Amino acid sequence: MLPIEVKNLYKNYFPAKSGKFAGIGNPVQHSGETATVETGLSFSVSKGEIFGIIGPDGAGKTTLFRILTTLILADRGTATVDGFDVVKEYKEIRKRVGYMPGKFSLYQDLTVQENLNFFATVFNTTIAENYYLIKDIYQQIEPFKNRRAAKLSGGMKQKLALCCALIHKPSVLFLDEPTTGVDAVSRKEFWDMLKQLKNQGITILVSTPYMDEANLCDRIALIQNGQFLTIDTPAKIVGQFGKTLWTVQSDNMSRLLLDLRAVKQIESCFTFGDSHHVTILNDQFTKTDLHKILHEIGHTNVEINEINPTIEDCFMELSKHS
Amino acid sequence: MKQFMSFVRKEFLHIFRDRTTIAILLVLPLLNLILFGYAITTEVKNSKIAILDPSNDALTRAIIDKLAHSEYFTINKIIHHPSEIDEVFKKDRLNMVVVFSSNFYEEAAHTGNAQVELITDGTDPNTARVIASYASNIIASHLAGLSKIEKIPFQINPQVKLLYNPQMRGAYNFVPGVMGMILMLICAMMTSISIAREKEFGTMEILLVSPVKPIFIILSKTIPYFVLSLVNLTTILVLSVFLLGVPVAGSLFWLIVFSLLYIFVNLSLGLLISSLVDSQLVALLISGMVLMLPVIMLSGMMFPVENMPEFFQWISQIIPAKWYIIGVKKIMIKGLGVSSIIPEIIVLSTMGILLITASLKKFKYRLE
Amino acid sequence: MPERVIDSMEKVIVADKLTKKFGDFIAVDHISFEVERGEIFGFLGANGAGKTTAMRMLCGLSIPTSGKGLVAGYDIHTQSEKVKRNIGYMSQKFALYDDLTVAENIRLYAGIYGVKEKEIAPKTKELLLRLGFDNERDTLVKSLPMGWKQKLAFSVAIFHEPKIVFLDEPTGGVDPVTRRQFWEMIYEASDRGITIFVTTHYMDEAEYCNRVCVMVDGRIDALDSPRNLKIQYNAQNMDEVFQQLARNAKRTDAI
Known part of the structure; x- marks a missing residue:
């Protein structure tokens, strides 16, 4: 059983806000009498792997993440996370994954400590229980633990968000564009942290619009207009x-x-x-x-x-x- | 349970950290009572009137004296012929002409046929209605006083509408209205806005991808606003008794129980709104425009429901505040027992059950 | 009127010991630099290094505590209105109104920057033709592809022929091909004599600049062409240069 298995996943999705296709997979094209069969995305991620979904804004990265985190439903295809089906067994998945949405999504009016405590209870755990996992990251933000999240710098917010996503020791971590809007030094630190987590056996699916981050992943899928251009290790892609x-x-x-x-x-x-x-x-x-x-x-x-x-x-x- | 409590704690933190909002919410009842009590008063004072008194006898002089001494009227003109009436309105811009019939005392004492005509300016029907009833009230009470002493069968025209509010004081009318409005504001509007905020800021996304039962997230939102509305209920009652002199005539216990029912209806309404909208702005507009306006205009708080066109009367039936205000008036102002508000209790309970069922059904445990 | 002679050494931005303090906190600490006409000037720095504050001062939005700044020949302190008329601004976060059409957006900005009424229509037409957008005139901006939006936003920002255009992280999140087309537009503008001032924390964007300066703790710690900086710091790319400089920062995470 692989941590993430996706087969032929397709979703025709037009967010009301922009009205543009932000779905995934290749929609049915009606040209004349023949209609090509729609094809979806397929890939799998092995345990302890850092898998990068790399592509520009609007390519469908967030849609894919939301399907895998059970937030929205795909039109067709199947996906399992930790062996559980994203549709039928969504409750199991919600217990064992960590998720960091693209936008900073913690409570701006709560302090660092309050945010962390809150998310710990949300996941039925305590900060102490899995402290070893977040220790290295948390120590960097600890001096500011009584500061409200709104008053943190971009790099700090990102570290806090990662702590909150890790607090329950998830088996799979979903990070949707975690480095967008963060300065180069913090970005480097962030990728170093991901390496550490990988060593702890946590599987990480991470998306980014920045191509230069590809080499930091074990394997990557290049995505554009909802379709994968290729899936492989960065070295092999370059070699081909x-x-x-x-x-x-x-x-x-x-x-x-x-x-x-x-x-x-x-x-x-x-x-x-x-x-x-x-x-x-x-x-x-x-x-x-x-x-x-x-x-x-x-x-x-x-x-x-x-x-x-x-x-x-x-x-x-x-x-x-x- | 621990999860739930930590949610509630978080909600209170949100409220207390947002100083401006909490200040507004706590001062709101005070502002409203002052606003309705002193500024937007439906009472009419110092109306300018003219008198046409062809009989000029002891009784008419006494009545004119009573009118002149009342705080509601100033007598600006004495006219002598009915043809002058038109001019009074058009040129002198007075509000009312009091016309006595001739041989007023004789007719009143013997045939009971004495007539007073109150002619008002119909272009402002509200003021017209109010001052006409003030005047007829003053006349009727004077006649009533006389009939006791002189044992003369004066014709008395009792004003049933004013029975519980002899001076027609506005406070009796608006205190229940303000209660209906503020409780709705806190419960429905604030609850829906605070849930919409979680969606807007993306925190709902994280909470959904967690083992927490979504219903917990929602229910925990209602607790702080429930507490806040109790605080406001207390403020309003204390202010109305001690500042405005409107006592709780009936049972305080049932008044509070009835208010709790109303709070429940509005919390359910807030939950329903929040499950339908995704942004704070839309939540605010819906609760502000779609809820507040009808409550102010149609609930009977400002204008009597009986005077509305049939269509609006019909709409007013589905406004919870209307039923609440009627019930509060019965218990608080009229001092009637709980049995008198059974219809209102039944209506509000039905509304509450329908709303909570709908909002639980509508609740999405995914993003779309 | 004699035609203006393009002086290649014309200084369009001069910052002289520019300083901004917020209470005890020195956000920008006596920075001095000059930018020449037509130059593509990169302004780099970690979060909290003072980039935004410095840029706000140069745009005439914030008054310096001390020091002097000239932008397009005008004093940023005493002539901020004139400064604003002679600059353009584009940011990744906010550029165009999504619910207006392409033509409406152009009209709006042309109006804001006081482009003459009779010039707007022909210039709009010319712009749309050049971008190949002539069929999208009445399309709502929100339904344009991301890359098109960005190109349009840049064109709008230089529609009134400003001397300088400030770009705030212009190409984050854009696909690589569009991104290059975008930079080609920037080169074109720079060839026409428009100065480009880019703030970014993506180091590959820095590589496109003629010169870059790196801010650390409110000071300018390095200022040169990317090539010279790479030689000076013995680095493969700008990211390595930046890492070396920013590592010394003391207040990266303070605000």
């Missing part, structure tokens, strides 16, 4: 990129972008911070060739390097074909 990737720099970066796109041997060219990432159509085209072309049209200080792709490169490559 299958194309030569160069970074190109010169003194005039914005002209360089347009000029690179005009080169017919270049398949794609995207800005990537202080350089442009370029994939080429055939291996006969070498760095020297490109150097020559760029030099002829007046670029100075041209620098071209071959690099390994990032997850973001892979995401863009995969989303091209979907």
Whole structure:
């Protein structure tokens, strides 16, 4: 029995607020007389694994999390958490999972201590009972234990929310975009904490819109428009990129972008911070060739390097074909 | 049980941390009583009147003297011919003309046919009705006093409506109204807003994904507001007895029991609203517009239900406050026994049971 | 009137010992820096480092306790109204009204920033064509895809041709392709001479900037191009640079 097993999960979901599709799976497409059969999401997570659902806002991450935490019902497909069905045995699931919604969802007018105490009783436990589990995290916020949650910084709030989600020693932890809006230092600390929890045997399903966090997960699923582009370990996804990737720099970066796109041997060219990432159509085209072309049209200080792709490169490559 | 208590504790913390709201809630009864007691008074004082007295005898002079000395009227003009009446309203803008029949004393003493005509300005029917009844009351009581001494069969026209409120004092009318309004406000509005807040802030999401029985979450919300409404009930009763001089004529015990029933109805109403809405704003609008306005306008608190168009009378039947106000008037003002409010008890109990059943049925243990 | 000569060394933001105190707490501590015309300037810092306070002062929303600031040539203390007219602002959290159409949003902001009435219609048309939104003129903003919204929000923020546009975490949560299109728009604007001032705590956004400054405890601890910073701190990427700098912070979690 795996901590999370999802088979062909599909939900056609249009939140009233935006009216846009925020569901998961591939809806039935009626084109002419033939209708393609709808397909849903399938994946499973092993015990003690950190599994990342990575994709932009509106891709369906929150919908998936809410189905798995028994908050909403899927239209089709099955899912089990800790061996329990999300529909029929939702009460069992609610007893044994920890959930941190995307928005900070603790009581702003209660203090750190009051929030923690409250959630402990909600889960029929006490802070003392599972203290060892939250100790490392709690010690960081303990100096502020009499401060109201509203007055905490983003990183602190996130730590408190994690403590509250962990207080009952859940077997599976659902973290929906826990690092959104949190500064880089706190984010790093947060991922370190997740590593610790993984070592305690807790299975973690975490979502994030930030591709650079992919490498911190054991396995990831890239998601866009409610569909998985791929599911694998970050290293394997990068390994399957299958194309030569160069970074190109010169003194005039914005002209360089347009000029690179005009080169017919270049398949794609995207800005990537202080350089442009370029994939080429055939291996006969070498760095020297490109150097020559760029030099002829007046670029100075041209620098071209071959690099390994990032997850973001892979995401863009995969989303091209979907 | 421990879970439940910690929920209740949390609710009290929310209330006490939000200083502004708690202050408003506690001062509200006081404000309302002052507002209705002194500012929005339905009493009419110092109305300007004119007199047409063709008989000019001892009795009419005595009556005119009584009117002149009452705090409700000032006599601005004496006219001598009925043709002047029109001018009194149009030019002098007076509120009422008192017209005595000729040979008033003779007719009153012997045939009982003496007539007083009270002509008022119908463009403001409320004021017109009120001052006409003040005047007829003063005249009737004067005649009644006389008939005892002189043993003359004066015609007396008793005003049944004013029996329990001889001076037609507004306080007797609005104290039950304010009770109906404030208890509803605290119970229905605050409960629904506080549940909507959990949904809006996302905390409901976490609570649902926990072993807590959802019904606990909801019920725990009602406890603090229940306590708060008891505090307010006490405030209103104390203020009305000691500040406004409106005593509890009947049984205090039954008044409180009856109020508890009303509180239960409104808490159920609050729960029903909260299970239907997702935001505090909508909860506020529903309880503010859909509940408050009808209570003020249609419950009989400000305007008598009997004077409303049939359609509104019909609507007023489904407003719990209307039944509560009737019941409170019976016990508190008229001093009647509990048996007199059995119909109101039955109506309110039915409403309460229907509302609580509906809100429990409607309660969602998922997000959608 | 003679045509204005573009001076590549024109300073559009000058901060000179800019300081903001809240009681005993020094939120911004004597920061000094200059931003040139057309530059893409990244403003980084951990939560509570003073980024927001500093940016508010530069936008003319908050009065500095001491020090001087010039934005678009106007004093942020004494000429804040003129400062506001010459800047644009866009944030990830709030940018456009969801319940207004594309055209209505453009009209609204054009009106707020005092764009001349007769210029609004042709400029709107031109903008929608350039974005490829000409069919979405009357679409409600809430039904636009996330990426489109973001592009529109940026276009609206520079509709009145401000000298500087302030971007507050502009591309969080956007898919990678759209994100790049967005940055290309920023480059374009910068080529046209609009200065871009970006605050973010996502270090990959920092990589796109010409220069970045890193705030720690209210001070500016580093200010250079991403490339030079990476060399200076012997780091692979801006995230490592930031981690090294912010680790020394004493008040990361205090407010």
